[in-house]
Amino acid sequence: MDIVVCIKRVPLIQEVDLEINDAQTGVRDEALAYVINDWDNYAVEEAVILKEQLGGSVTAITVGSEADEEVLRRALAMGADQALRIDPGSRQLDGFVISRILTKAIGTMTYDLILTGVQADDDNGGMVGSMVAEGLGIGHAAVITAINIKDGEAVVHTELEGGMDEVSKVKLPALLSIQTGINEPRYVSIMGIRKARKKELKVTDLESLGLSEDDLTPRTVVEQVFFPPETAGAEMIQGDAGAVAETLLNLLKEKGVSK
Amino acid sequence: MGHIFVIAEHRQGELRDITFEMLYKARALGREHAHTLTAVVLGxxxxxxxxxxxxxxxxxxxxxxxxxxxxxxxxxxxxLLKLVTDEAPFLTLMGHTPWGMDxxxxxxxxxxxxxxxxxxxxxLEEGGPVAIRQIYNGKLYSRVGFKASTGYMMTVRPGAFSLDExxxxxxxxxxxxxxxxxxxxESRKEFVEFVDTGGGEVDIAQADLLVSVGRGVGEAENIDAVxxxxELLGGTLSCSRPVVDRHWLPKYHQVGTSGKTVKPKxxxxxxxxxxFQHVAGIAGAGTVIAVNKDGKAPIFRVADYGVVDDLFTVVDALKEKITSG
Incomplete structure (x- = not known):
């Protein structure tokens, strides 16, 4: 089972005040810390689990700058065998262009399964996986919460709304977009990342992939980024913890749910 | 002047709400800009x-x-390829649902x-359609334009447009x-079955008071405090997705679009x-009280009351007041 897993480095946004850049087309990134996209972390773990069960190899790919190699090293430390970074230079990227780049790069490889995260925590697009599958002409399924490989097929669970899964069989090779919670991603130590430096991390540029100008033309353009429209918002309860607790208990009493 | 297509979504013989939400919006756009509206259903x-x-x-x-x-x-x-090629709609809408995303x-x-x-x-502007999206998990919005084309596609977030019954x-x-x-x-995929994943020993949908815990709880051991x-408040424990993803609580505790829709007092x-997947699950709640360290957390936009503080500080203070009072 040769598995390709597509990953992305994204800013950590929980408990972070995001600021909009001067051009109003993105966030000010100077002060941000970066991590592997949460969905992709589950995808890497799933790839490594499948390799451990079935043998084969795991290749991690990202489209990004040198700084993004951090997430590839992390994937190697988790158990990926090799990594590829495709440097887009200063090209404008959207989900479509990234999907064309990945399609071309993966198209030259041997693979049985391609995994992506459902979406990335920055632009929340969720389109790259399905586009890559279409580009490669292989089957696909989205929002996957379980995978069992059997007789050249993947038996998968797609998480639907309202506490329901759809179970289906997908012929290999296939692309599956992985939902969070599908497994428990292993812990990665600094030492593990250091050790993984011995593994191969290739870097290539767009020129060597033979992409057309059309492939590299974004289909969508972020014209403006802005803060959410004002809402009435919550009435904030101030004071020390004791006073806050008293106010909350009174509220519960008032709403008729106090014991 | 053109056609707007809305691709209906259905499951187990029922049209999904997202279908009517899209039609509602597309109808308003069509009236305003003299586009005709076509509902498309494959079944x-x-x-x-x-x-x-x-x-x-x-x-x-x-x-x-x-x-x-x-x-x-x-x-x-x-x-759908055949249909959009034959009829060349100006705009085609689908749900941003697990199936639409696929x-x-x-x-x-x-x-x-x-x-x-x-x-x-x-x-719908003179230069072409514009999509408004949420990015960074709803902390920011973006205005997205398209490369000029004969037709455009958008997937629409469930719940984004009101559903006129x-x-x-x-x-x-x-x-x-x-x-x-x-x-x-020949399809490369074969449907096997639908499986219910939301059942369990507690039905959070029936609770009057839900005490719900999220990623901020930090680690599994801390769940016990909440x-x-x-228990002290006589409420029911529920949680958001990250808690289930990390296997700290079973899925039947989960509130949200992929978990349960709840309506506590x-x-x-x-x-x-x-x-938003979480917030969509509490739209029917009477009063929402949010406690979060991050004063900019989107939960405060939908909460009725908010406390910016560490959740354990508030949890401990509440326990103390209850047991001493």
Whole structure:
């Protein structure tokens, strides 16, 4: 089972005040810390689990700058065998262009399964996986919460709304977009990342992939980024913890749910 | 002047709410900009969906075939490709649902039409359509334009547009049935079954008071402190997705679109940031009280009352007041 897993480095946004850049087309990134996209972390773990069960190899790919190699090293430390970074230079990227780049790069490889995260925590697009599958002409399924490989097929669970899964069989090779919670991603130590430096991390540029100008033309353009429209918002309860607790208990009493 | 297509979504014989939410929005856009509205439904034989959709659109295109009765990205893509090629709609809308996320990007590539996903608003401007999206988990919004094209696609976030329960009175679209006339490949996917994943020993949908915990709880061991508070208050413990993803609580505790939709009198959200999938699950809650360290967390936008503090500080203070009082 040769598995390709597509990953992305994204800013950590929980408990972070995001600021909009001067051009109003993105966030000010100077002060941000970066991590592997949460969905992709589950995808890497799933790839490594499948390799451990079935043998084969795991290749991690990202489209990004040198700084993004951090997430590839992390994937190697988790158990990926090799990594590829495709440097887009200063090209404008959207989900479509990234999907064309990945399609071309993966198209030259041997693979049985391609995994992506459902979406990335920055632009929340969720389109790259399905586009890559279409580009490669292989089957696909989205929002996957379980995978069992059997007789050249993947038996998968797609998480639907309202506490329901759809179970289906997908012929290999296939692309599956992985939902969070599908497994428990292993812990990665600094030492593990250091050790993984011995593994191969290739870097290539767009020129060597033979992409057309059309492939590299974004289909969508972020014209403006802005803060959410004002809402009435919550009435904030101030004071020390004791006073806050008293106010909350009174509220519960008032709403008729106090014991 | 053009056509707007809305691709209906259905599961187990029922049209999903997202279908009507899209039709509602598309209808308003169509009226404003003189576009006609076509509802498109792919389904099994004699689905009856055509008549259900007719009041909402100028026209309903029903494609019925055994191979269309269950969602299948391969077959649906082939069928819709033929339809959008034949009729060249100006704008095609689909739900940003697990199925729409599987189908729309692939169709966009095959049809050569640009797509914007998970849109929360749609503007039709002189220069072309504009999608309004949420990014960074709702902390920011973006305005997205398209490369000029003959047609455009968008997937629409469930719940983004209000659902008018009653069909418009002036609507009565004609229903046209079309055979599955596309060159349909053998599918690479085979439907097996639907499985219920939400059941368990507690039904959070029935609770009057939900004490709900999110990512902010930090680690599995800390859940007990919140559980103890829930018991002291006579409430029921629930949680947001990250807690289930990390296997700290079983899925039947999960509130949100992929978990349960709840309607407690009071929802106490502790360390929950308020991703839209979560917020959609508490739309029916009476009073929402949020406690979060991050004063900018989106949960405060929908909460009635907010406390910016560490959740354990508040949990401990509440316990102390209850046990001493």
């Amino acid at each position: 099994g034989p004699d689905s009856g969906f055509g008549d259900r959709l007719a009041p909402w659109a100028d026209r309903v295109v029903v494609m019925e075939d055994d191979r269309l009765s269950a969602f299948d990205a391969d077959i649906y893509t082939a069928a 189908l729309a990007p692939a169709l966009s590539v095959r049809a050569g039409l640009p797509v914007a996903t998970d849109c929360v608003d749609i503007l 009653a069909p418009p009175e002036d609507g009565a679209g004609e229903v046209a049935t079309r055979a599955l006339d596309a060159e349909v490949p 559980k103890a508070l829930a 009071v929802y106490l959200a502790l360390g929950i940031s308020g991703a």
